[in-house]
Amino acid sequence: MAFSSFRTWDYTNLANTGYDEGFNYARNPIRVPPKDDQQHHLRELNDPSARSSHHRPSLKPLGVPTVKKRFHNSHVFAAVISLISLALAITAVANGKVSWLLGQKNYQLIVVGFLLSIMNLCLGSTAPSLFLQVEARYGSSTLQNYDGILCNRVLGSRLDALWRLILGLMTILPLGLSVAYKTFNGGHSTLAVNPADYIGNTSYYGMFAPPGLQSLGEQTGISLFSNATLPFLVAASPVHGTEPPVPLDTQVYGFNILLLDNKTTAALDIPQPEYISTVQSLLAPGESWGITARIAGTVAQFDNSKKIESDAVNSTFMRRCNEARASSGAYTAMQMLTENCFALLSSQSPDQSFQYLGFPPFPNDHTLPGYPSCSTFSHYAQLYGITRKPCTGSWIITRGGFRLVSGSCDVTALPPEKQLIMNDVTGTFFGYFYMSSLVEFLGAFGTSSRNRSDWELSFMATGVAAMLWSRITVMYGAANLAETHDAPTWKSSNNTNFTLGDVGLMYPVNDIVEYTRPTLRKSSLLYFTLAIQPLLVLVSVASIAYILNSTPLDKDFGFISVLSGIDRESLDVVNGASLSGNLAAKVKLIMRPMRNSQGDRIRYFVMPSSSAITPTMRNGRLAPKTIYN
Secondary structure, eight states: OOGGGOSSOOOTTOTTOOTTTOOOTTTOOOOOOOHHHHHHHHHHHHOGGGOOSSOOOOOOOOOOOEEOOSSOHHHHHHHHHHHHHHHHHHHHHHOHHHHHHHTGGGHHHHHHHHHHHHHHHHHHHHHHHHHHHHHHHHSOOBHHHHHHHHHTOTTOTTOOHHHHHHHHHHHHHHHHHHHHGGGOOSEEEEEEEOTHHHHSSOOEEESOOOTTOSSOTTSOSHHHHHHHHHHHHHHHSOBTTBOOOOOSSOEEETTTEEEEETTEEEEEOEEOHHHHHHHHHHOOTTOEEEEEEEEEEEEEEEEOGGGTSHHHHHHHHHHHHHHHHTSSSSEEEEEOSSSBEEEEEOOSSSOOSEEEEEOOBOOOOOSSTTSOOHHHHHTTOEEEEEEEEEEEEEEEEETTEEEEEEEEEOSSOOOGGGGHHHHSOOOOOHHHHHHHHHHHHHGGGGSTTTTTOTTHHHHHHHHHHHHHHHHHHHHHOHHHHHHHTOOSEEEOTTOOEEEHHHHTSEEEOOOEEEEEEEEOOOOHHHHHHHHHHHHHHHHHHHHHHHTSTTSSOOTTOSHHHHHHHBOGGGGGGGTTOTTTOOOSSOEEEEEEEEEETTEEEEEEEEEETTSOOOGGGSOOOOOTTOEEO
């Protein structure tokens, strides 16, 4: 049965309608052929020899004519989304609170990586359209180039080297950016927090041992003394025979030693151990707490009054020395491997707010065997006064550490009741417990190696402050009272009871806490890295809109566009590639906007690249505000 038997098909002007003139939509509505005609049509599709060249159905064209827009909604949308993603990525890094919140469990890296992926999708939706129009306007306009761009075939057959390079760079760009932004590690973000939200109670400070040192040995205080002074000893000791310079400003060492000047040292009160342990348990690797608190400090300062009032000072010394020699443990000395010995003179009374130290010659008299006489010691004794003063300390708490980072102390002392733990204590026996530790800590200054060192007064002040702080802490500190089940009070020598807060052994503090988390560094180079893809999106959109707007292809250019306007007589050049999709040589695709009785349309011609191309056969330009079929 011939196609002429279709019952409702309109053949008006079919013989005069060429493939280059297009179809008239109004005159040729789609019609459904009878069943017999449908079967005949299927036979023609299956058997090309059965096709009729004289009778073809007039099918309704499905193409959508359009005017080439300067801006396409999809491109504008991609540009906006890309810029929003860039803004969010920069905010995730630059904003302190946002970066801190995202710093937990590497959420910041996840969010920035996700936003980079969105930017890459936006770039992938605009870049191919730009590349196609650049190829059509400035390139060799070959089928292989268009195919490589449309399918992103970096290794496509007969693809120009420039496009191979560009497509390769576009492929590795997101991979490179995903690696590049992760190299900006080492930053941090800090947020002020309320410590009660994390530890659940009030912050207490006082004379405490740090975590892990609360119950060592027989609670003599020697272990605390050694741990507190070791960082100072390491930092201030000679290296290869050369002493480091004495600090001109305040300097911190370890967890509570604060060198105020070259002759004054403070041993600061610290947070209670439970506070530190709780904070350490909640910190993730790389996180830290910075705490600043107004606390008290045990300050030891060299007393230079001997040079001003030598007679009165010597008279006081002789009285104290003779009283101490009559008591047990108030005056002690230890022989060194030189002709000198180290001597320590404390008070035989409850007042321990002064200490005498020095390196007198080993005694020749036998009045008190092994001890220099008071008159001999008086020429070498250095007086250090100990007071409790208001101080400010800042610490860093990490998962595995606790250290002092800065501090200062006031000139004025705390009220008298806060001084009781220095001037009204008994049973200290400093010389008995600390003599060996003091000789190890200070012994070098009694020898020729450092007897003229600028560090001597600093070492003496540090040793005295650490000695009194550690001994009082283990004797009367709140932690020790809890372990011995004693009442949480302090009793003076006249049996007056004071609370621990009254005497400054333990007291609440409204400390300032800054919670620090590791994040990406806030770097302008990082921001540029994040902005690369959005910038390329903007360049693509702007170039398409203002530079390439007259190029005869649009954002949805592809196989449908080519099939719609192809010159069928030129297709012979691509015969043989129906399955392989490969051609033996480069083939040009010429685009020519044309006008006929049916309107404007774009015609496509294919020809070997070796063919001579005349100026009229090059890609044409679109007329503005023109609808193309």
